[in-house]
Every structure is written in structure tokens, then in C-alpha cells.
Amino acid sequence: MVLQRTVFFVTYAMALAFACFLCAVDSYDRPPPRKNLFVSPWTMIKILLLQNRGSGFMFYVCVHISMVGQDKMRISWITGSHSPATVDYGTSPGAKGFSATGTTNSYRYLTYKSGEIHDVVIGPLNPNTVYYYRIGSNPGPEFSFKTPPSSFPINFAVVGDLGQTEWTSTTLQHISQSNYDVLILPGDLSYADLNQPLWDSFGRLVEPLASQRPWMVTQGNHEVETIPLLHSKPFTSYNSRWRMPYEESGSGSNLYYSFEVAGVHVVMLGSYTDFAANSAQFKWLQADLGKVDRGKTPWIVVVIHAPWYNSNTAHQGESESIDMKKAMEALLYGARVDVVFAGHVHAYERFTRVYNDKPDKCGPVHITIGDGGNREGLATKYIDPKPEISVFREASFGHGQLQVVNATHALWSWNRNQDDEAVASDSIWLNSLPLILPVNFRRNLFQLI
Numbered sequence: 001m002v003l004q005r006t007v008f009f010v011t012y013a014m015a016l017a018f019a020c021f022l023c024a025v026d027s028y029d030r031p032p033p034r035k036n037l038f039v040s041p042w043t044m045i046k047i048l049l050l051q052n053r054g055s056g057f058m059f060y061v062c063v064h065i066s067m068v069g070q071d072k073m074r075i076s077w078i079t080g081s082h083s084p085a086t087v088d089y090g091t092s093p094g095a096k097g098f099s100a101t102g103t104t105n106s107y108r109y110l111t112y113k114s115g116e117i118h119d120v121v122i123g124p125l126n127p128n129t130v131y132y133y134r135i136g137s138n139p140g141p142e143f144s145f146k147t148p149p150s151s152f153p154i155n156f157a158v159v160g161d162l163g164q165t166e167w168t169s170t171t172l173q174h175i176s177q178s179n180y181d182v183l184i185l186p187g188d189l190s191y192a193d194l195n196q197p198l199w200d201s202f203g204r205l206v207e208p209l210a211s212q213r214p215w216m217v218t219q220g221n222h223e224v225e226t227i228p229l230l231h232s233k234p235f236t237s238y239n240s241r242w243r244m245p246y247e248e249s250g251s252g253s254n255l256y257y258s259f260e261v262a263g264v265h266v267v268m269l270g271s272y273t274d275f276a277a278n279s280a281q282f283k284w285l286q287a288d289l290g291k292v293d294r295g296k297t298p299w300i301v302v303v304i305h306a307p308w309y310n311s312n313t314a315h316q317g318e319s320e321s322i323d324m325k326k327a328m329e330a331l332l333y334g335a336r337v338d339v340v341f342a343g344h345v346h347a348y349e350r351f352t353r354v355y356n357d358k359p360d361k362c363g364p365v366h367i368t369i370g371d372g373g374n375r376e377g378l379a380t381k382y383i384d385p386k387p388e389i390s391v392f393r394e395a396s397f398g399h400g401q402l403q404v405v406n407a408t409h410a411l412w413s414w415n416r417n418q419d420d421e422a423v424a425s426d427s428i429w430l431n432s433l434p435l436i437l438p439v440n441f442r443r444n445l446f447q448l449i
């Protein structure tokens, strides 16, 4: 009996040691949180002074660009004092040849008063072309951007919940090294969280990238910024600073819109504005999806903030996930949407094609990419066992790349920031749904909704 027990315990101990060894081999050391960054105005002034000694320029910050239709670009920036909303631009260094004028606004938030926020739409522009531009009719630094291509291939960088930490900095560095045409951000930009100077800091942090390629964003919960009794108007800073092309897609709100680029129809939805079946957003979405011509735009991509599918323990049971999915999933399914990107959960997760919680070859691939690097850190706990519909999940910081090669094939890859290098940890080839189903069949289904 004693011998039997001894053999049992020795065997058990060896099995345990072997299991621990396997775990040690397989486990991934999650990176710890990194410090918050604050890009101070003084830091920027010093950089600009060094870059432009003796040129007498006016101080401006937070330069970013966004697409307006298929051949125009909105240039946005902020000045500390009065300055004209004008942009000079051209296809050669010197930014000569064309000039455009736009609008200026500002906002107050408690005791904070923003600088002058300028928006100027320029164009028509040629596709896949580098343009040089100067803002505010001053001899300050010259910026440049490249317009997206008008046909395939096109590359999207996708990153959510960016924030402004040292991890954000690493993510931005990796994105800048990629050959992307348009950046898509599924909400939670600055993590200013009522502290308005952090919006300025965020604008300064992303300016080197956002002034060179269009950044198309939608809002998350961190953009709401209401305070009971003191500031009841939501999205004050977001709407003032990040104006998107909503009028051009027939939307009445900056919180949801669509745009088309090189054969891809991208729908940016608002998880924190009304999405019920009788809401303005729902009706707009129905009309927008109904107008999509899959012959012209074979791909449909939808962007939300709170994920409809999520096997992380974080953010379970929230109305913006459950009720929005209940209201809108059939609409997306009927339109044969290819991919849905979400943020909110600070981790990466890719689902199979799914509809109504079950694998479905006509449903979209859902991808959570809320791991840009914000100060709240990673969401490290997952529901076990892993649901059948969840294909890949990992709590690491990083970003994604959607390379739409042609009308039928796209390569999705997720690049984590492990060891400070962009490592492609998950990748999959996607087929567009019109390839899988005849377009007429899809149209018939959509009419049933």
C-alpha cells in the first residue's frame, strides 16, 4: 500500500513538473504597462523652432487629414491665436499651385478654452499622388501626404483604443513603418477623459502620421465626456477636433458615416449614439447599405467600438454590444458585410464568419483590435473554454493591417508589439462575400430584411 502511494505521488509530481515545463515553453510573457506620454506644447515649440529657425512661422499643432469623398482631403489643425483657415498645396515641394479656404471653430469645456480649430477641404486631387501643403498662409514647415489609390490594391492600418503611452508610441512607430494608405480607428482616441489638454497632447503625438495619411475615426466611450450638471453635451471635443465626412454619405451626425476608397465601402458606426431600429442611425445605415454597388465596391467593412462578439471577460453584458448587435446584426448580414472591426476590449480577438452567435459562411468576420496601447493596460482574462466561433485571441498590444489585394482576396494580419518589433502573429486570407455568393442572390436576401 505504501509502495503504491509512493509510486502515485512520484508519478503525479513528474506529471506536474512536465505540465509546468510545457506551460513555460508555450506561455507568452505579457508586456507590462508603460508610462503615459504627454507631448507638451513647449516640446513641440522647441522641435518647430529647431526645424524652422528664422522663418517666422505661426505656432500650430494637431495637424491631421481625413478623406472627403474619393478625391478630396480635409486638412485640420489648431492654432493658439487667430489665423486664417487657408491651405496652399501642390504636387511639388514648395506647396504652390493651389489654395483653399475653410472654416474655424473652437469650444469651451468647463474652464478650458480650445485653440482655433481649422478645417479646410482641398481638391480635387489625383489618386496615389504625393501632395505638399502649408497651412495658415505662413512660412512654417511644409507637410506632405499621399492620396489613396483609386483601385486595388489598397492597405488599411487598423488600430483601436490608442491612448498616449509609451506603448502607443511603439504601435505608432510600427504603423509608420508599414506601407499603409488609410488608417481606421474604431474609437477611444486620446483617453483625455475630461482633461482637455490631453486632447492637444494626443493631437501632437499622432501628427507625424496623421498629417501624412488620412485617419478615419469613429468614437468610443472615452469620447463622450459628459459631466452631470456641469457639461451635458456629449462628444464636444471629439466633434470639434475630429470632423469626419458625414454629410457626404447622407448622415446627419459626425458620429456615423461611410466612405468609399479603391473598391471598399467602409461604414463607421456610433456605438454611443442611438442605434435602435427606429433611430436616425439605423435608418441611415439601412439606406447606406442599400446603395452599395458590389460591382463597384466588392468589399464592405463596418467599424464599431463595443464588440458584438467577445470572449474576453472584459466588457461583457454592455448595452452597446448586446442591444446594438440585436438591432443591427441582421442588417449587416443581409448586406453581406465582409468584416466588422471593433475596439473597447484591450486585446486582440478574431472570430470566424459568424451570425446570430453561430458560424455562418455568409456572416462577417468579427475582429477586436482594441490594443493600441492606452493607459488602462491589457484585458488579460478570457472566458474558458474558448467558444467555437473564436479563432484567435491574445492580450497583447499591437495593430492590424488589411491589405485588399483585389476584388476577391484580402490579407488580414495582426502585428503585436512583442520585443518592440512588429511581429505578424495572426494572419488570414479573406474572400469577399460576392465571391462566395452570386450578387443577385445577395440582393434578394437584402430585400428581405
Ligand SMILES: [Fe+2]
Binding pocket: 161, 188, 220, 221, 222, 305, 343, 344, 345
Ligand atoms: Fe472603450
